[in-house]
Amino acid sequence: MKEFLDTEVRWGILGVGNVCEVKSAPAMNLIPKSRIAAVMRRSEEKVKDYAQRHGIQKWYTDAHELINDPEVNAIYIATPPNAHEELTRLAAKAGKPVYVEKPMARTFEECEQMIESCTTGGVPLFVAYYRRALPHFVKIKQLIEAGEIGEIRTVHINLKQIVEPEIIAQLEDNWRVNPEISGGGYFFDLASHQLDLLAFFFGKITQANGFCSNQAGAYDTEDIVTGSFVFESGVLGTGNWCFTSSKTAEKDEVIIDGSKGQIRFETFGKGEFTLLKDFQEPFHYQVELPKHIQYPLIESIVHELLGTGKCPSKGESASNTNWAMDQLTKIKI
Structure with a gap:
């Protein structure tokens, strides 16, 4: 299997809200050859508090600065869905693999744009449908x-x-x-x-x-x-x-x-x-179940990025979920 990164996955997290307290982000520091390098949130008070509580040295209030941090080599987008497409495009343009929260985006069309951005940027796109790994x-x-x-x-x-x-x-x-x-x-x-x-x-x-x-x-x-x-x-x-x-x-x-x-x-x-x-x-x-519920899926992402495994939740499968939801809600009564 192709190795995308070198010897370690160094995560940059965009949007350290509730999902990053227990469900997801802490696992990134527990998985071998994986660690959180930097976090970002628009509120300086909240992002600084998160970084201090979780022992993270670098924090930002601007997404562009985190994405372009040379120490960060993979991006986790933990914002609400309306920001997913734009942030994925920016991360892919910077040549960094993307892990994005679910649902993948607001619409199937936005999902397709995200896949195109990552294909153009030559980076993999993973989505947090972590039940596939439980x-x-x-x-x-x-x-x-x-x-x-x-x-x-x-x-x-x-x-x-x-x-x-x-x-x-x-x-x-x-x-x-x-x-x-x-x-x-x-x-x-x-x-x-x-x-x-x-x-x-x-x-x-x-x-x-x-x-x-x-x-x-x-x-x-x-x-x-x-x-x-x-x-x-x-x-x-x-x-x-x-x-x-x-x-x-x-x-x-x-x-x-x-x-x-x-x-x-x-x-x-x-x-x-x-x-x-x-x-x-x-x-x-x-x-x-694991304390950090996303641990098994994130572990599979780390393994795929380092060439030793495969993640079961990718952009292509997640976009199909959005397509189905769009179809199921198309007729409003």
């Missing part, structure tokens, strides 16, 4: 490929959440329900993980159709989405997402049905799933 989901993929539940017939996503009072109270600061920043509502934030994970299992999504609506009026974008989709393997899927549900109806469940059994799991729960096979006792599989 051990229980890797195990599910292995069971499917081994034929443990036979030929896959259908897959169904059922995600229902209530609107927390604090979400309503802080709408002005909640970029996840501002489509100009996020591309949509909680569907774009959460369903993106689910659709991408299923594409990891069954191949890219080739067809998708759906309906969306704003039923509760709690914010100014879709709060309910239903739809169907087809994977290149021929597996058929359906989804039902409601983010203004009742407490009684709350649900996070994905069901994969095969000709010989079924697999059930939560996307956002513990590291576990249940395997049900005809005429056998249910098998419950559980592992402890």
Whole structure:
């Protein structure tokens, strides 16, 4: 495998907000041959505080300065989606590999522009769909490929959440329900993980159709989405997402049905799933998830950049997830 960098990945992070406190960035200093060289945030007070708390020597308030820092040789974009395309273009122009938070961008078109920028710049583009690297989901993929539940017939996503009072109270600061920043509502934030994970299992999504609506009026974008989709393997899927549900109806469940059994799991729960096979006792599989949930995926990125492994989440696969979400929310009721 081609080695893109020399002997160490030296990360520069753009946007050290909440996701960088535990989920992602700390792992970069724990993985061998990987370390954080510099961080950036527009607020000088906040970026300085982050750098001091995490033992990072260099910090910036300007993205251009961090990207062009000669010590930095890889860029992690941890900003909201509206900045992803521009920052990816700048990093690629500087010849530095890009790791970008999910969803990859606000629209499929922006994703395509990001891929083009990285292709032109000759750098790889990775996306933070870290569930592709978590051990229980890797195990599910292995069971499917081994034929443990036979030929896959259908897959169904059922995600229902209530609107927390604090979400309503802080709408002005909640970029996840501002489509100009996020591309949509909680569907774009959460369903993106689910659709991408299923594409990891069954191949890219080739067809998708759906309906969306704003039923509760709690914010100014879709709060309910239903739809169907087809994977290149021929597996058929359906989804039902409601983010203004009742407490009684709350649900996070994905069901994969095969000709010989079924697999059930939560996307956002513990590291576990249940395997049900005809005429056998249910098998419950559980592992402890890493403290820094992105560790396995970031480790795979480091290995690919150093020529010793391969990352399962790239720009091409992540852009397909955006394409599917665009299709599922195209018809507004």
